[in-house]
Amino acid sequence: MWGLSRVTGPVRAALVGVAAILGATGCATAEPTPGEAAAPPPPPVALTSTAPARTGVPELQVELVAGGLSHVWDIGFLPDGQALVTQRDGRIALLSGIGPGATVRPVDADLTDVHVRGEGGLMGMVVHPDFAQTRRFTTCQTHTQDGTPTDVRLVTWQLSADGASATRVTDPLVGGLPINSSGRHSGCRPTIGPDGALLVGTGDTARGAVSQDLNSLGGKVLRVDLETGEPAPGNPFADAQNPAQRLLWTYGHRNVQGVAVRPGTTDVYTVEHGPTVDDEVNVLRPGGNYGWDPSQGGRVGGYDESVPMTDVERFPDAVPAVWSSGSPVEAVSGAAFLSGGQWGDLDGALAVGALRGEKLLLMTLGPDGAVANVTVPEPLDGTFGRLRAVRLGPDGALYVSTSNGTDDQVLRVTPI
Secondary structure, rough: OOHHHHHHHHHHHHHHHHHHHHHOOOOOOOOOOOOOOOOOOOOOOOOOOOOOOOOOOEEEEEEEEEEEEEEEEEEEEEOOOEEEEEEOOOOOEOOOOOOOOEEEEEEEEOOEEEEEEOOOOEEEEEEOOHHHHHOOEEEEEEEEOOEEEEEEEEEEEEOOOOOOOOEEEEEEEEEEEOOOOOOOEEEHHEEEOOOEEEEEEEEEOOOOOOOOOOOOOOOOOEEEOOOOOOEOOOOOOOOOHHHHHHEEEEEOOEEEEEEEEEOOOOOOEEEEEOOOOOEEEEEOOOEEEEOOOOOOOOOOOOOOOOOOOOOOOOOOOOOOOOOEEEOOOOEEEEEEEEEOOOOOOOOOOEEEEOOOOEEEOOOOOOOOHHHHOOOOOOOOEEEOEEEOOOEEEOOOOOEEEEOOOEEEEEEEEEEE
């Protein structure tokens, strides 16, 4: 069972240790004064997991990697042991490592065109698999032109050799994703698929007809070539006349917030926000319709959120969810699969962050791939507030970010 008394000690020890470091430096982002030598960054955490296999459900230790951030939307791991983080208010930061006590360094990048409002801003990101050679990463962001919100787009960047700045390489890699000027339901989570294609979960911008409109990129999962932004080979609508439709992998979604590939398979799972009920976890099927249609086939105006998340009456072939929250919703966000023998019986579980629920959900899967059981580890149940990004690190640890708006953190979660 999740025994708080057994994990409180390690959690407190980690937090107190980091607090001592931060207290000595003033804050995580403090710079050395002129003439003063900068303290060396902590050594990078090992990039492979060598922990022995274990049995049973382990208890979890939570350590503070870095704080002093704001609405951390995503985390990208670099091959040298550092990490990039995106912050919704239009800032990128570089963490000196992924272990406790990492320093935070701002990355100078021109993000003045990001439309920061509501749920919109600088959102998800991926580090390119060939980063060691190209130093490229791609972000998802809301965009303004001459002060007017125009679209949600993917932009590819190149990080300088010293990590101090980033310049745009391709803008946009993919553009034309719909935008709501309020920022509502902006999406936008990119993840590298099992075949190297870029998968992008998008939001419906709270407009009734968008999710079922195959000519719109909203309320979809896109599958694109990471280098060119063109449709990835094998897309289900590759022969469509409309160029937007050729990018689609699935449709009929409300607001996809997490995309995760199940280890050892080609299965892709997504998590998305429901209205007042039924957050969902879905398994993607190429060309699948996931059944969200607040326009009721165009019969009603506005955005009727009383319809089912997966409307099988209107769409008998709609793909059913493998998990639904029912009521209340958790406002699920980032998602990643735990992988490695050190996780014991949690090896292969889907970890999902919750914003409204302020917790981490651990979902074990049955033989059919559906969610068989959901548990909430006590150290991550309401302890840190809203949890946004959830990514598995190269060291086998789980990395989770908070999204509270003040002194947000990157946390490292490991079994003990």
